[in-house]
Every structure is written in C-alpha cells, then in structure tokens.
Amino acid sequence: MGAPRPSPASSSTARTGRGSAGPPWASRPTSSMRASTRWWTPSAGSSGTAQHRWRGMSVAACAGLVERGDPDRFRAAMTAPVAAREKLFPLYAFNLEVARAPFVTKEPMIAEMRLQWWRDVVEEIVGGAPVRAHEVAAPLAQVVREAALPEAALDALVAARRWDIYSDPFEDQAALDAHVDATAGGLMWLSAKALGAGDDEEGPIRRAGFGHGVALWLMAIPGFEERGKRPLVDGRPEAVREFARRGLEALHDARKTRLSKAVVPALRAAWQAEGVLKRAVADPGRVAQGALTPGPAAGAAALALRAATGRW
Structure with missing residues (x-):
C-alpha cells in the first residue's frame, strides 16, 4: 500500500511552483543551458593553458546544470575545494541527466532509449572509446578515467532508473533498498572514490549514501504519488518510521567509521539527511505532507557549520 495521498497544498506543484508534479530533480531548468564560470577560478599554474580553460568551461556547464536541477548538492559541492568540485560536478550532472531521463517523455520506449544512451556512454568511457559530443559526457569521461571509477556502479546507477519509467511497485522492501543503494549509495561511492577513497x-x-537516499526518497513521496507511482512498499506510519529509522542508523554507522579526510566533500552531499530522517521518525505524517525539509536559513546555517568544522 502506498503512503497516504498528500493534500493539494503539499504536492510538488504547490511547493515548487512548477506546472507538473514530480520529484524536484525531474523537472527541466527553465533557463537556457548557459555555462556559468563563477564557481571556478583557475589556479595561477593553469589559467594560461587552453586545455585548462576548456576543462573549466566544461565543468562549469555541469555546475550550471547541477545548480539549477539539484541545488542542495550544488550548495554542498560549493563548500569543497575547487579541485574537488571539478570531480563532483560532472558526476552530479551525470546523475541529474540520468534521473531526468524517465520524466521528459510519456513514451516508455523513448525513456528506455535515453537510459540506454547513457549506459552506452558509460561503456564507451570505461572502454577507452572516443567520447560522445555532450556537455556532460566529456567532463564525466575525464573524471571516470582519471579515478578508474567502476563501470558496474556507474551502470547500476543508470539501470536503476528504469523503475521510474513504469508504474509497477517494488516487489518488496529489499528491492526498494537495492534501488536506493544503486542510486544514492552508488553516487556517494563514485563521488568519494573520485576524491581518493580507498576500496576498503x-x-x-555506501551506508552514508543509503541514509541520504532514504531522506531524498521520503522527501520525493508526494511528487511520486502525484504521478501515480507507488514509491513505498508499505505506507503505514509505522512502516514509514522504520524506513526512516534504518536510514538514520545507516548515517550513524558511517559516521562511526574513520574515513579519509579527502572524501568529506563527497559525504557532505548528505548535509540535510539526518534532520530530514529525524523528522520522519518523529512524525511519519510529515512525509505525505511534504514537510520534511528545513527552512532555508536553518539549512544554510547547518551547511556552513559543517564546512567550517570540516565535518559532513
């Protein structure tokens, strides 16, 4: 059974002002795709080379996409050193392009083709083939090849989005957990590995990514249901609370582990997750109401504190 249907006032359309309901990352930016370079300041040693200028503009295009389509990850990435942003923004833009693919058409076959296009891009990048002409594919290829990112995790991130094309519910909780791990967990792992995380x-x-993913999933419930999806295996309040509790437990498990300092900028993408999950545990009814996200001032203060103290 799905979660209780939200009232019109709590739908994605009402909350965001967009004309069509859906998860926040499913809508296309309303402005043109202009490359913004205000986030990128080349170092003294790189500003004079055409290669670095080209790379800066390519990554800036990714940053612009993320800023408009995934503003929370954008803000988190902006707290990272510039060198880390050059790795994070292409991965976040890739995730955004893949996440949008099922929502830009009502034709399942076209959506499948869009996802397959990205699976082919990943295969070609890992295989060393020429990179397709695309504003995200080129900088993504550089990050993937420099860090030897695993094809399996990249492909799983794309393949998991096939669920968004159709209206079928998840078979069981294990299937939903696997989806969250492949998407949010996979992206967290790829981002951290790009910054130097060890395989150990x-x-x-991934536990941190799972906790973050549960928080994102719960925030997206009203939009999913507006589209006629059944995003929860069990929508009863006690089941929603348990799902949120397990996400919170995953975050706490990750924080107990001593991780490389270099990966903190990737983990900081989960800066709002703990608060969101605690609200869902305390009052599962807030999920259907779309009332899990903190206010802008509180959210900005929390992110600033984490950045200032080097925490995530």
Missing part, C-alpha cells in the same frame, strides 16, 4: 571504504560510504 566503500561499505561505510
């Missing part, structure tokens, strides 16, 4: 850190980093 994958477990706790």
Whole structure:
C-alpha cells in the first residue's frame, strides 16, 4: 500500500511552483543551458593553458546544470575545494541527466532509449572509446578515467532508473533498498572514490549514501504519488518510521567509521539527511505532507557549520 495521498497544498506543484508534479530533480531548468564560470577560478599554474580553460568551461556547464536541477548538492559541492568540485560536478550532472531521463517523455520506449544512451556512454568511457559530443559526457569521461571509477556502479546507477519509467511497485522492501543503494549509495561511492577513497571504504560510504537516499526518497513521496507511482512498499506510519529509522542508523554507522579526510566533500552531499530522517521518525505524517525539509536559513546555517568544522 502506498503512503497516504498528500493534500493539494503539499504536492510538488504547490511547493515548487512548477506546472507538473514530480520529484524536484525531474523537472527541466527553465533557463537556457548557459555555462556559468563563477564557481571556478583557475589556479595561477593553469589559467594560461587552453586545455585548462576548456576543462573549466566544461565543468562549469555541469555546475550550471547541477545548480539549477539539484541545488542542495550544488550548495554542498560549493563548500569543497575547487579541485574537488571539478570531480563532483560532472558526476552530479551525470546523475541529474540520468534521473531526468524517465520524466521528459510519456513514451516508455523513448525513456528506455535515453537510459540506454547513457549506459552506452558509460561503456564507451570505461572502454577507452572516443567520447560522445555532450556537455556532460566529456567532463564525466575525464573524471571516470582519471579515478578508474567502476563501470558496474556507474551502470547500476543508470539501470536503476528504469523503475521510474513504469508504474509497477517494488516487489518488496529489499528491492526498494537495492534501488536506493544503486542510486544514492552508488553516487556517494563514485563521488568519494573520485576524491581518493580507498576500496576498503566503500561499505561505510555506501551506508552514508543509503541514509541520504532514504531522506531524498521520503522527501520525493508526494511528487511520486502525484504521478501515480507507488514509491513505498508499505505506507503505514509505522512502516514509514522504520524506513526512516534504518536510514538514520545507516548515517550513524558511517559516521562511526574513520574515513579519509579527502572524501568529506563527497559525504557532505548528505548535509540535510539526518534532520530530514529525524523528522520522519518523529512524525511519519510529515512525509505525505511534504514537510520534511528545513527552512532555508536553518539549512544554510547547518551547511556552513559543517564546512567550517570540516565535518559532513
């Protein structure tokens, strides 16, 4: 059974002012895709080379996409050193492009083709083939190849989005957990590995990603249901509370593990997750109401504190 249907006032359309309901990352930016370079300041040693200028503009295009389509991850990435942003923004833009693919058409076959296009891009990048001409594919290829990111995690992130094309519910809670791990968990692991995480850190980093993913999933429930989806295996308040509790437990498990300092900027993408999950545990009814996100001032203060103290 799905979660209780939200009232019109709590739907994604009402909360965001967009004309069509859906998860926040499913809508296309309303402005043109202009490359913004205000986040990127080349170092003295790189500003004079055409290669670095080209890379800066390519990554800036990714940053612009993320700023408009995934503003929370954008704000988190902006607290990272510039060198880390050059790795995070292409991965976040890739995730955004893949996440949007099922929502830009009502034709399942076209949506499947869009996802397959990205699976082919990943295969070609990992295989060393020429990179397709696309504003995200080129900088993504550089990050993937420099860090030797695993094809399996990249492909799983894309393949998991096939669920968004159709209206079928998850078979069971294990299937929903696997979806969250492949998407949010996979992206967290890829981002951290791009920043230098060791393979022995994958477990706790994926746990952090799972906790973040549960928070994102619960915030997206009203939008999913507006689209006629059944995003929860069990929508009863006690089941929603348990799902949120397990996400919170995953975050706490990850924080107990000593992880490389270099990966903190990737983990900081989960800066709002703990508060969101605690609200869902305290009052599962807030999920259907779309009332889990903190106010802008509180959210900005929390992120600033984490950045100032080097925490996530």
